[in-house]
Amino acid sequence: MTENFDNRSQVLEMAGRQSEWPKPGLLETSKSWLQPRVEMALRRFGLSGKELAGSTARDLGVLTLAIGGIGMVEAHLLSGEPIFSKFALRYAVENLLPSVIWGSRPAELISLVTTGGTDALKQFSQTSADAAIQLKIAGLYTLRSVLAGFWGISKVMQASGIGREIKASLRQRITEGEEFLTGGVKERVMRLAGTQSDVTSLSLREDGKHMLPFFEDPGLIASLVDKYSNQGKTPFMWHVLSGKYGEASSWQGFRVKPDWYLKTQGNKKLLVIEADASVGEQALALGSESSNDLTLLEVAQAKDSLTKIANKNKQKDRPDQVITVLLADSQQKIIFGDKSEITVREQVNQLHEADIVIDAKAPLILGIKSWLDSLGIPTENQTLIFDTDNQEYFGTIKKMMESLDWQVVGRGQTGEYRDSPRLVYYATTTDTAHTVKSLISSEQVAPEKCCGLFDKVDGVDKIEEFAKEKGINIPSVCSAQIYNGWFKAVRMFLRMDMPPQEIQSGIDKIFAPVLGKKT
Template identity: 30%
Template sequence: MPSILSRLKTLIPGPSKPPPPLIPRYKRPRPKTIYPTDFGGLDKPLAETEDIVIPRLPSEQVKPVQEYPQLRYKPSQWAHVRERGRRKMAFVLDKFTSEPGAMVLLGVTAGGVWGLGIYEALLNVKSGVPVGEVWRFVVRFAAANTFGALTNTSVAPETIVASLNLDPSLFNFIPHSPEALYKTLDPNQAEARLHAVYARVTRGLAAGYMGVASLLRVINWTFMASNIYRERVLSGREPPFLGVEGRVFRLCGRVSDTLTMSLARDGEHVLPIIEEPSNVRHLLQEYTRNGSVPMAWHIRENQYGSPQAWTGLVIDEPALLKTKSGERLLYIEADGTNSEDALRLGTESADLSLEDASAAYRMIEDIAHRTSALPSFTTVRVFLGDMLQKGQTGGGMEYTLRQRKVDILIDSKLPILTEIIKWADKIAAPGWQLRKVIFETDSQEYFHNLTALLKIYGFTVLDISQVSPEDAGKLPRLVYYRRTGSTVNAFRAILDADPIDPGRICVVIDTKDGLDTVQQLKSRGYLSGEETTIVCSSDIYDTLLRQVRTWCRMGYTPKQIQAELDAQNVYVAQVAKAIAQQAEDAKKNGELKEGEFQEDLAKKEVEDQRAKQDAKSTEKEGGNE
């Protein structure tokens, strides 16, 4: 029985054999016969498969405002302000309870000032006054002069008597005029006046020094609460606000190119769970409104299965997605892609692994089950990653993501390859000898993979060094470097130097920032005529994740959705698998640079360390302010 590699060789087109058709754009759902993919080893013979009928799912794309109607309205600022105030007040109260000395000092000061106010009030009361009226006057006088003591001021007793509508003859007022004071005071009144002055002075000293010191401490804690709250939000340690209608829990690892696109479109409906908040601090500052609205959660690497790491995260009923039938879904997504690495096939995940994602799935589900107020729900686990990446058990057996337990597995490589094939078929000349494409890249592995892929479809991939200046302006050109910034710079250089129609260029980029930069070139007049084809991996991934969520909301089961995803890429999957095996063999034989992927990881590690240092310095500056 022939192997996959030998069978793929028969697919190479020639003069009498046209290339295989591109993946068709499926329309309304209807039964269609497909051949399921065998994801076993490449050297194993293909198993004989039977025709199976799988009903196709609808491919309507929904916009973010259609998925989340709440995006049409601005969130309630008052609700956010009230919740922030409550959390800051809780911090201040916690500081009080954690420092008993401060509470004792404030209590003794307030009690002493209050007691001195009562004593001074009693000095102004004549004997024989009814007890009820006495205590009305005393309590009102002490309360008014307690607050006034902070500024060393006092309220006259006759003012208190007039406010209470009491008989002035029942009180022993001290006149303010010196002449009247000399004529009317008897020795007992003079002694009472002297004690009242002593009480007023003592009250002012106690409130003016110890009371003000305690008040300043409270104010300082209030400002500290604002700074600490902001830093907790930006570091992912502050629990997100509740009440968001429909929330997706997104596991992002250290870096996720798709996260930027999702936050720009869905806002707080996406709750990112990140390992290194310093790597995405600029995103958190923007979408948390500079640390005002918490919308992220921080989990350290290798702590996804620790219950303590998830303490504080709360899942409420509105966060559950709703289906058309009324069923509730706890929806969890995991981004296991490598940052800025869309064309390297079969490489291991350098960020979020499926094992960590599985542990996080369980922890989030346990949190939801412990919340008694939640209705019954179904958990949907989605993983986005390279389906060809391999792992190894302790016994030495290799496995792929396909063989691991997950509800829905989305391949991150095949959609990118499919878009490139569509562009090449649309832009290249129809003659076999003219179906040539220039691929400009700095990666040997990218060049090898795309050359092998497009060869199946009758294309010849050329390096820029293999083309004359005259042909360089005529042939279609694909631009993709290992960094998005390098891709954008190369694209800009092509537009400035080469006489080429921008409509014959395809730019593959990975980040939203790169996509915005390329689109800005059009507004500045760099792109004229036909539009340049832009294949943005983060845009494609976000669209795929939204499509899967839409199917889940429509009531389709994860098994049906997985069958649809497999059917969309059934042919390209086998081609990509063979190419990945060829690339691995070429590395072993020294034909390809083997340490290229490791070099990229080392560079990204250095960038992560710099981001951490910048975040720490920013935190110190905020604390000093």
């Protein structure tokens, strides 16, 4: 099946055309909208009820004794019977609930039930002594009604307060990635995103709830959390601290649902784990000295933990295969204590810490080369101006592009190569977009020869908006878009039941012009 890997453009084009996720019908669409809302409402109700029940049971016991005791004294004054007589006890019980609404059961009816007549009840006369007794009875009636009534009001207010507290607590758990996800979504990909991940931000935008990200520090992605949790109303991610992927406490309360598995053409169930081990916010990861946001050990431990959780399901609800797809600089060196070295790819091959590796450099270099090839520049004039303030990136681009027969010069040599294509990359997406717009607006370079190199898709959006205003086309190479395309392409081939080894072989074939035949 390696014929599916004829070239980079074909693979990404196929992935772009593929309708990846199951198309829901009207019923499933309604369910996916309604189910999360119902589940969260039930969780709030359950937690509120549990919290309220604890304090209510205690308060209710005390209040029952108090109101019952008052009722028994009241019955004694009404009848002259002993406080613990059958009539007094029945009178106290019958008036527990009516007291809440300032009501009272007739003493005559209770006397008839308990004694068979009303002879035991006092017949009050118009004397000061009887008037005093009747005032005491009225006072006791008022007292038990006030106690019961105010208790009821206080419980309503308490329930309201507890509801607000539960809502705030749930919101905090959701925004901190500690609340388990709701149902209503079929097929989900596990995405290990480290502290931050530009490609994961784009995947969430394009794939929505089919992408389940794991972040190490939700506080660093507050705007992303606010957007995809619907302002803290719906869980969409899970929080795992750096270095804690193998600890059981990191996964407490987390489950792998059977309907999350990706279905293949051969009806296999795949639990797919994708890991963005590129260099955090600097997602281009072009420098060989950069350190990864997500380590190989963390990726391997996350796979072990998720596999163990999935296998807790019933036999029929377990995945047929767990696949790990790793995005990383495959040529980056791992240095051991004895100063011996090994590349990331060699480590993966030796210890099988991932099933498929997508190199973080090669697709970006191929993206740049694809833009340059579209310009049709003769071989003898193949000079690229790399306009950047990052010395590490400049050195890496220069080395890798020169291996593809392109000379790379810096901004200081612009005069000598004024008509050469220019690649622009600065520390932030905004700086890069601004520089591209300024170069084109000042006619320093033709639009088609000025390419922005972006970490985040926001940069592409800014450039496209500017190009639309000017009625021109401006090329760009965005790591988030390219990485997202490769993740999607791998999932497409997995759905076709292509073995991971064959997928890896095809990827290596495409990346060989940049990385060499062996990675």
